[in-house]
Amino acid sequence: MAEKKPAKFSVQDLSLYYGDFKALNQINMEIPQNEIIAFIGPSGCGKSTFLKTINRMNDLIEGVKVEGKIYMDGTDIYKDIDVIKLRQKVGMVFQQPNPFPMSIYDNVAYGPRIHGIKKKSQLDEIVETSLKQAAIWDEVKDRLKKNALGMSGGQQQRICIARALAVEPEVILMDEPTSALDPISTLKIEDLAVELKEKYTIIIVTHNMQQASRISDRTAFFLTGDVIEYGETEEIFNNPVQKKTEDYITGRFG
Numbered sequence: 001m002a003e004k005k006p007a008k009f010s011v012q013d014l015s016l017y018y019g020d021f022k023a024l025n026q027i028n029m030e031i032p033q034n035e036i037i038a039f040i041g042p043s044g045c046g047k048s049t050f051l052k053t054i055n056r057m058n059d060l061i062e063g064v065k066v067e068g069k070i071y072m073d074g075t076d077i078y079k080d081i082d083v084i085k086l087r088q089k090v091g092m093v094f095q096q097p098n099p100f101p102m103s104i105y106d107n108v109a110y111g112p113r114i115h116g117i118k119k120k121s122q123l124d125e126i127v128e129t130s131l132k133q134a135a136i137w138d139e140v141k142d143r144l145k146k147n148a149l150g151m152s153g154g155q156q157q158r159i160c161i162a163r164a165l166a167v168e169p170e171v172i173l174m175d176e177p178t179s180a181l182d183p184i185s186t187l188k189i190e191d192l193a194v195e196l197k198e199k200y201t202i203i204i205v206t207h208n209m210q211q212a213s214r215i216s217d218r219t220a221f222f223l224t225g226d227v228i229e230y231g232e233t234e235e236i237f238n239n240p241v242q243k244k245t246e247d248y249i250t251g252r253f254g
């Protein structure tokens with residue numbers, strides 16, 4: 001049994017509707033801090049929708065209704081926290097690397113500048129630390145003024161991770177962060193996630209079963225808006241309780 005860590009998130013009876021369509025059905029989940037949590041399940045089962053409820057990205061979509069509660073460190077994130085502050089604490093990395101069309105330096109300094117940091121020496125330090133944490137510093141330190149779009153996909157994704165880290169978040173949400181990357185870049189991002197969990201809580205949506213079993217501490221299996229099973233990754237992959245989970249992870253689902 002893994003050592004029990006304090007809960008970062010407590011999700012209670014969370015449902016989400018897109019208009020009349022119920023995309024999430026009364027989800028309950030405790031997410032410990034300093035762990036990697038993987039969300040797996042077939043396409044359209046609500047993984048991304050659930051991920052986005054955690055930093056309220058769904059607020060931006062018209063007709064979305066959320067019921068139930070998500071507590072972060074005991075605070076109701078739909079009631080008692082400013083959404084800008086929430087998104088500073090809960091950063092996000094997307095499927096397609098999406099650096100801004102500007103220099104590597106400006107990409108990473110973007111968030112801190114928005115938060116009012118202007119001093120060059122301070123920005124220099126944040127940029128260097130964030131790029132180091134994202135394991136890309138050595139590859140870019142001599143070309144910080146070059147456009148980020150000129151980097152490879154795998155490098156761009158690590159620059160995006162550095163950009164997310166630069167505002168000192170506590171949680172990083174990753175929505176299929178390696179599905180557009182080659183196997184070597186994928187392994188780099190996986191290694192990076194494992195390093196980052198020492199400091200952050202990481203929640204990752206993935207279609208890659210090997211990836212979920214390689215790097216995550218806990219796995220949640222989603223199916224048509226329900227969490228069918230959630231537990232320690234080793235148990236989910238080696239000894240699932242639900243037949244549907246077993247069928248899915250062994251590729252017999254259909």
Ligand SMILES: Nc1ncnc2c1ncn2[C@@H]1O[C@H](COP(=O)(O)OP(=O)(O)OP(=O)(O)O)[C@@H](O)[C@H]1O
Nearest residue numbers: 018021023041042043044045046047048049050061
């Ligand atoms: N903006 C939206 N408006 C209406 N319905 C939506 C919207 N976004 C997602 N949905 C629907 O909600 C359900 C869950 O979608 P979601 O993207 O969360 O699934 P997913 O498990 O992440 O899928 P995938 O693995 O393909 O990314 C799907 O039926 C989808 O069509």
